[in-house]
Amino acid sequence: MKQVLQDFEQYTEKGMRDWQVPGMAIAIVRGNETIYLKGFGVRKINSTDPVTPTTVFQIGSTTKGFTAALVGMLVDEGLVKWDDRVVDHLQGFQMYDPWVTHEFTITDLMAMRSGLATGSGEGLCSMGYNRSFLMHSLRYMQPETSFRSAYAYQNLPFLWAAALVENKTGKSWEENVQERIFEPLNMSNSSTDQKSFQQAPDVAYLHIRENGNITALPMDQNSTDWVYTVGPAGGINSNIADMAKWLCLQMNNGSYGSRQLLSKSSTSYMQSPRTVMNIVAKKNNAYYCQGWMYMEASPYPVIFHSGGTTGHSALVAFVPQAKVGIVILSNVHGDILPNYLMFRFLNLYFGNNAWEDVLEALALTKAPRAQIDSSASGQTDSPHAARSQETYIGNYSNQTLGIINISQSNGTLILYAGPGRLKMPLLPTGGDSFSLSKTGTGPVVTFQVDNEGKAESVQIQGGRLFDLFGNNVLFWRTD
Helix, strand or coil: CHHHHHHHHHHHHHHHHHHCCCEEEEEEEECCEEEEEEEEEECCCCCCCECCCCCEEECHHHHHHHHHHHHHHHHHCCCCCCCCEHHHCCCCCCCCCHHHHHHCEHHHHCCCCCCCCCCCCHHHCCCCCCHHHHHHHHHHCCCCCCCCCCCCCCCHHHHHHHHHHHHHHCCCHHHHHHHHHHCCCCCCCCECCHHHHHHCCCECCCEEEECCEEEECCCCCHHHCHHHHCHHHHCCEECHHHHHHHHHHHHCCCEECCEECCCHHHHHHHCCCCEEEEEEECCEEEEECCCCEEECCCCCCEEEEEEECCCCEEEEEEECCCCEEEEEEECCCCCCHHHHHHHHHHHHHHCCCCCHHHHHHHHHHHCCCHHHHHHHHCCCCCCCECCCHHHCCEEEEECCCEEEEEEEECCEEEEEECCCCEEEEEEEEEECEEECCCCCCCCEEEEEECCCCCEEEEEEECCCHHHCCCCEEEEEECC
16 A cells, blocks of 8 residues: 555646646545545645645535435435425425426436536526526526436536425524534534635635636635525535544445444445436446536446635545545646546556556546647637627616616626626627637627617627536526
């Protein structure tokens, strides 16, 4: 094992250089013991503050396993059953189709098979809408596929899973996570709110890739609050020392030390396949479970989940049969390195090179993105709109996404969305059409203009910038 850890550490250090990652933290657990716990690099680029085992990161969607565990505790207590219909416990729950509303089960909330398009409505939290609004908005979202027929990743249904926990316990999701998971596991550096993250004495700064470079975001960045709005799907802050304890619980059938926090049956249910995802590698099918993913592998299947926020990336993975697992936290948004290192560790640990094709594919993503970013930012020959900008200025409304406002600032049209006034420049692409991205490949914004020369509606199609608008959304002028 010593040689495995030495080789893995070398891959980690090289990977950080190749992927331009300022800081990472990694824990490896075997059985009930943490056998590796180490920080790499720095908390903030161009600083000297090191990442340590106690450095706090946002763990993103690996939070979903915590919410599923809380539901599992309700099942253990006899308060609900996995196949209970949601409407039998939460009368406010509603999907677009009445039949789907009636048939939607607790398991469906966390199995990624709702029929909605990937990421439907997720951007509402970036626009400043609260959790209640997000939950209510599901009833207006038209499905892309039939119910339970296809995998599509979602965040919003997990808010209803959390609401179920709140309904049955009389306490908030945040209180339940603290009392039922953090405290029994002694996860003393973990939290569920923005203030705790921002004020943590040992915290990893958020970083993004911009023009081929890694840039740190200010710690008071307003754009980070969406993580906590959608908290049950992605809002936990933690470190590898704490996450190693969470990993022990998952690998040991719901027990930690002398305490059984989750029954073996509920743990097994959470980690068992529910929805076919896709073919990840030549011989490895993947499935979504309940806040976890299940991947076929040799010699044993792997249970895992990745996570991402505005400036952090995370991955938690374990092999139940071998009782070995790994936690990887990174301080860069959209970082693929944690995935690469997970597969590299499995290859080293089992010594079977089962993941070479996946590793080869992931390795291709480490090329610097400077050329792409610089070419995009260098575009200056955008065509002008065929009409005066006053044609488009005004307020527009959509039943699900509420009001957007089109204004003018320094000769540029600006789209403001939601109560948080999310600001997005409209870049002309010709006629009454605009783009929300510098490359012109993002969402297309097209105004419909009446005979009097006034825009009466605006349609936003494709691109899924921040997953705000789905594939095709129409807003009608309200003024």
